[in-house]
Amino acid sequence: MTLRRIPISALIGLILTGVAIFVAAFAPFLAPYSPAETVGDVWEPASDQFWLGTDNLGRDLLSRMIYGARITIFIAAAATALSFCVGAVAGFAAAVAGGLTDQAMSRSVDLLMSIPSLIFALVVLSVLPSTVLILILVMAVLDFTRVYRLARAVAVDVNVMDYVEAARLRGERLTWIVFREILPNALSTLVAELGLRFIFMVLFLSSLSFLGLGVQPPESDWGGMVKENKDGIIFGIPAALIPAAAISVLAISVNLVADWILRRTSDLKGGRS
């Protein structure tokens, strides 16, 4: 795959996503101040000293944005990874096992999906302590249902191929059929979905933090920073808009990349190989 063949939209997406990941990875080296330290006045405008101004407590907004990227991307990525592993394996297993097992699993997932996820998360998180681990677990549990359904649908198609039947006749165990026969043939579709699910995770986390149930102070993700600075909007202070814009840019750029992968995998002219 040469760079020349990547469409311009996907290239923009790749670069912006790359920047976000780079910033998140090297936050301590890039941030000019500590994110928790009060270094100036409340809601100072952008200046040479504070490139993006300061927040509602006088902390440097740029430093907080950089550390916020770290938290946002880490939690979203961890939750996505977890929901994918659980969802894909469960979906494949349901498709391969079939019959009652499949029915039991699929209907339970339907049940879980029928509860609005934000309300479910609010209820669970108001009871449990909002630690990062709990947050990741709750988000993964709510999201794996979508992955499960996709994985099952793809696996049902692969499962009827003669090579899977050949594996059964050979006496292969479920694990071999799931991981060696089905997974490699379902992977490209799942990878495209991975990008989309990651975006939904970012948005979900931001909503939770904005409602005060996500990442707890003094730590803060981008959604939490919108919440902290939202009162400034009344006074014409743009501090809340910067993390909001960062969320949109990340979502759009990952989406552009995911779209491109999806187009490639669903391309009839053999983008699959």
Added chain:
Amino acid sequence: MTDTLLEVRNLRIDGTVRPPGERPKDINIVEGVSLTLAPGRVMGLIGESGAGKSTVGLSTLRYGRGGLRLSGEIWLNGRNIQTISPGQLRDLRGREVTYVSQSAAASFNPSIRLMDQVIEATVLHRIMSRSEAQKRAVELFGALSLPEPESIGSRYPHQVSGGQLQRVMTAMALCPKPDLIVFDEPTTALDVTTQIDVLAAIKTAIRHTGVAALYITHDLAVVAQVSDEILVLRHGKMVEHGAVQQIIEAPREEYTRALVSAHSIPHEEQAATDNPILRLEDITASYEGKIQVLTDVTAEIHPGQTLAVVGESGSGKSTLARVVTGLLPPERGRVLFDDQPLPPALADRSLEQLRELQMIYQMADVAMNPRQTVATIIGRPLEMYFGIRGAEKRRRVIELLDQIEMGESFIDRYPAELSGGQKQRVCIARSLAAKPRMIICDEVTSALDPLVANGILKLLLNLQADEGVAYMFITHDLATVEAISDSIAVMYQGRLVRYGPKSEVLTPPFDDYTDLLLSSVPELRLGWLEGVVQNRKMESAGY
């Protein structure tokens, strides 16, 4: 009118492939093909898949599938259709030249009545009025011996059988009184017993209307019945051109000779032994307890021998294989392997039982995981059943590759990098790796070209001689059956209608169905079709 209807001079067809991640590259599909066809003559185009038969056929409509580029001259009715305007081209298609495709089922619009589709081109080109066209269509339905020619036009495509649909499509092509019809494998997808009806109908209709035709097929015996002359194509180039008689009786080229003599495999029938390796006792099976597919099937397979299971599609052949493998537990009856009853369900069978009974599929494409290399595909049974790993496994895989006449260089390839015949060979190697005592072959050669299929059959027979493995060979192709079997089971609607050693089954007196089946297999000889049709008419008239 000139005495040449169609003249193709130096036809060359190119296409562009766009492999992912590579620069697009041009490939040549057909080169240097020239042919002339007089009005009312039928030319057979024959060759294996990828020979460019259909591409040449479609070029007479100046049509290139998937953006193919045609060059050279195509003269039809005295003008070069390469140079005519799009408007003139529209007039030509469906008026002077019409097309009959391989899969009628996929070519009809399922939501429009047959009559409207049959007369569409005729009315559109203002050749006849609607009522005249309908009258002609009814005549054609009658000429093509369709049942109820008056009313069949008011049916929808799903309400007639596959063979009937193919004849309706022929009526569609004949309706505008074209000068030339291109038949693209019109009988390939049909059962032998249906094929003969369609073939006879097509032949009569061609004779009656005096239309010229290009008849594309890979089956030499079929083309010999309907055409006046034959053009043999290979890799997009002309191999040989001549009258039918000359091609089948005195072929000049090596390749044509190979085509003519395909299926001539020497095989001595072996006598049954006392200890059958597999015995089926009164097998009755159905899907979900509703549709009974097999009724009281009893048969035996002896060590190192081949039982051929024949029948048309829907006769229960493949279901029988599913019962033997345990994928479909029977309702009644037992499967005995080496005198031990096999557990009916796959899940209850031991690894050893699974190892001794292997299976080879019809479509080698989908029988191998596209994401595994040949080494993994063949090596996995070795690992599972014998615990062979690492360098030893690789050595055994290479040995197996030698056994299927392929060699070490293929070991790290993916299935997509193999040809159809090679894929089937790898599948054979995979089942051999388990050192089975019996292999079920489900239509293993029907997706392959005749010469490649021949190679596979020879390989299977050689392996049988070397390894002493028994085959249950499921097929609808009687020529294959004659070539390789020791005993034969003829199935019809889920029952065994005839079963026994090959020599007995293929010797008269026949029951009605076996007679029908045997007489329907096209023979490579002139006048065969007329003979059979004549015979059947006499029989049905009560002589």
